[in-house]
Amino acid sequence: MLNAFSGGDIRSAEAPLIDAGQGNTLMQKAAHGLFGVVLGLLRADGRGIYGATAVVLAGSGNNGADALYAGERLLRRGVGATAILTSDRVHTVSLEAFVGAGGTTVRLGDADPSELATHAAAADVLIDGILGTGASGGLRGAAAGFVGAFDAAAGPRGTRSTIVVACDLPSGIGTDSGLVEGPVLHADATVTFGAAKLGLLIGEGAVAAGELNVVDIGLDFSSLVPVARTLLAPDAAALLRPPRARDHKYSRGVLGVAAGSARYPGAAALAVGAALATGVGMVRYLGPDAVAALIHQRNPEAVASAGSIADARSQAWLVGPGAVDDDDQRQRAVDAIASGLPTIVDAGALGAVPERVGPQVILTPHAGELRQLLAERGLDAERSEIEAEPAHFALRAAETTGATVLLKGFTTVVAAPSGALFVQADATPWLATAGSGDTLSGIVGALAATLAEDGGAAGRIGVAQEDLWAAVAAAGALIHGSAGRRAALRGPVIVSDLPADIGAVVADLLEERRLAM
Ligand SMILES: NC(=O)C1=CN([C@@H]2O[C@H](COP(=O)(O)OP(=O)(O)OC[C@H]3O[C@@H](n4cnc5c(N)ncnc54)[C@H](OP(=O)(O)O)[C@@H]3O)[C@@H](O)[C@H]2O)[C@@H](O)CC1
Numbered sequence: 001m002l003n004a005f006s007g008g009d010i011r012s013a014e015a016p017l018i019d020a021g022q023g024n025t026l027m028q029k030a031a032h033g034l035f036g037v038v039l040g041l042l043r044a045d046g047r048g049i050y051g052a053t054a055v056v057l058a059g060s061g062n063n064g065a066d067a068l069y070a071g072e073r074l075l076r077r078g079v080g081a082t083a084i085l086t087s088d089r090v091h092t093v094s095l096e097a098f099v100g101a102g103g104t105t106v107r108l109g110d111a112d113p114s115e116l117a118t119h120a121a122a123a124d125v126l127i128d129g130i131l132g133t134g135a136s137g138g139l140r141g142a143a144a145g146f147v148g149a150f151d152a153a154a155g156p157r158g159t160r161s162t163i164v165v166a167c168d169l170p171s172g173i174g175t176d177s178g179l180v181e182g183p184v185l186h187a188d189a190t191v192t193f194g195a196a197k198l199g200l201l202i203g204e205g206a207v208a209a210g211e212l213n214v215v216d217i218g219l220d221f222s223s224l225v226p227v228a229r230t231l232l233a234p235d236a237a238a239l240l241r242p243p244r245a246r247d248h249k250y251s252r253g254v255l256g257v258a259a260g261s262a263r264y265p266g267a268a269a270l271a272v273g274a275a276l277a278t279g280v281g282m283v284r285y286l287g288p289d290a291v292a293a294l295i296h297q298r299n300p301e302a303v304a305s306a307g308s309i310a311d312a313r314s315q316a317w318l319v320g321p322g323a324v325d326d327d328d329q330r331q332r333a334v335d336a337i338a339s340g341l342p343t344i345v346d347a348g349a350l351g352a353v354p355e356r357v358g359p360q361v362i363l364t365p366h367a368g369e370l371r372q373l374l375a376e377r378g379l380d381a382e383r384s385e386i387e388a389e390p391a392h393f394a395l396r397a398a399e400t401t402g403a404t405v406l407l408k409g410f411t412t413v414v415a416a417p418s419g420a421l422f423v424q425a426d427a428t429p430w431l432a433t434a435g436s437g438d439t440l441s442g443i444v445g446a447l448a449a450t451l452a453e454d455g456g457a458a459g460r461i462g463v464a465q466e467d468l469w470a471a472v473a474a475a476g477a478l479i480h481g482s483a484g485r486r487a488a489l490r491g492p493v494i495v496s497d498l499p500a501d502i503g504a505v506v507a508d509l510l511e512e513r514r515l516a517m
């Protein structure tokens with residue numbers, strides 16, 4: 001599990017060490033970690049170290065000092081380095097160390113920004129030490145102008161030749177919100193100190209951060225509650241339930257699916273395929289015969305009927321994908337939610353959620369659906385606001401409804417009504433395609449069905465029992481994202497092919513778990 005903390009948490013974890021006179025040691029550890037990642041990136045890109053060129057952007061605070069000390073270390077390894085000082089003030093001791101190691105410096109205010117940007121765009125590495133956790137608001141003044149000039153000179157990330165490494169945070173993002181106000185320097189990699197900050201995991205901040213590296217600088221977070229957590233492969237693996245010797249189809253877990261309608265039959269077939277690939281004892285399908293016939297073309301093992309929720313025994317329910325303009329499906333959604341069993345509520349069923357439910361009800365809206373859900377409860381927000389601050393609005397929705405809320409997006413945010421937050425960035429943009437959400441709900445549904453009667457699941461991954469369903473939803477996002485990345489190796493993702501990749505991801509996770517035991 002990767003824990004994320006707020007800027008305030010990081011400061012309070014640093015405080016005892018700084019009070020004990022360890023401030024410089026912390027900074028040297030941070031700089032050393034940053035230096036190590038830069039060396040690794042140069043090597044991985046096939047560029048030598050000796051004779052490589054680096055530009056260090058140094059702002060007025062300790063973030064600039066970290067970057068300058070990393071620059072000093074690069075200089076001592078034979079890298080040619082220039083520091084661009086983006087503020088009138090600069091941390092003097094680190095600047096002296098940088099110059100002492102042979103670095104050259106230039107003040108941003110004293111030179112033509114576009115010339116400096118051209119120089120930076122020709123370097124092998126650009127280290128962004130303009131702003132760290134002490135930032136307030138977006139980038140201002142000359143530093144903001146420089147970022148625009150660099151983007152123009154170097155081209156966008158992915159096409160430019162300079163490797164951009166953010167020191168602690170990409171300058172210009174909100175530490176706690178991931179909000180970007182104004183220009184931001186998109187990094188290829190971010191080296192963050194002590195622990196991940198929430199702003200690096202969500203919203204535009206996650207986009208700007210590139211590959212995230214967390215460097216341990218010896219901070220103690222044991223007395224602090226993380227503001228968000230990210231499940232890693234071993235956590236998702238611990239939530240998988242492979243069959244045991246005496247299992248039968250019922251003991252493995254039955255997922256009931258009330259999805260699809262005459263208008264959208266395909267969504268049900270995609271959800272059922274994904275659930276079977278994740279691993280359940282049985283999928284019980286409830287819905288129109290025509291939809292059942294489509295499901296059976298691909299998955300004849302699904303048991304189908306046009307009955308009601310009360311007549312179909314299952315351990316968990318999935319309701320809503322493709323269920324539009326269908327009164328019977330709406331009634332099934334209402335009944336499934338009322339059953340008290342874990343119930344994934346997607347798309348067409350989101351309108352059937354009563355005022356108050358429990359955390360075993362997992363809502364899976366995208367930003368537009370969340371906007372609607374909140375508006376129906378008197379909370380008005382624009383879709384763009386929700387996309388900019390996904391954690392905030394997912395938490396509001398969870399608090400208001402009592403449900404677990406999985407908000408789909410570039411990063412998947414899962415909020416529990418307790419206030420616990422999970423953030424998963426496992427997906428690939430290739431998954432932004434029709435039907436993708438149906439497979440995600442099928443995966444989460446299968447996990448819920450197999451864990452519904454497993455009292456030890458929360459303990460296995462170290463989350464509170466009340467947050468189990470949020471962790472299950474996050475594990476679903478991890479499996480879905482990993483399957484999408486695997487599928488994308490073959491080319492554009494075709495969602496109906498995803499079950500093969502889901503099965504392979506599940507197999508890999510179980511194998512890693514076996515090897516770790
Ligand atoms: N503490 C520790 O022990 C350790 C901390 N560590 C490191 O320290 C970093 C935090 O350092 P920090 O607190 O000095 O803040 P930081 O972000 O570098 O600079 C803030 C200054 O920038 C300015 N400014 C603000 N907003 C602005 C804007 N929008 N646009 C432009 N300028 C703006 C403002 O200055 P002003 O403009 O007022 O002169 C403000 O004073 C942290 O991220 C990590 O890298 C590590 O070494 C580990 C040990």
Ligand SMILES: [K+]
Nearest residue numbers: 128131167169
């Ligand atoms: K920075």
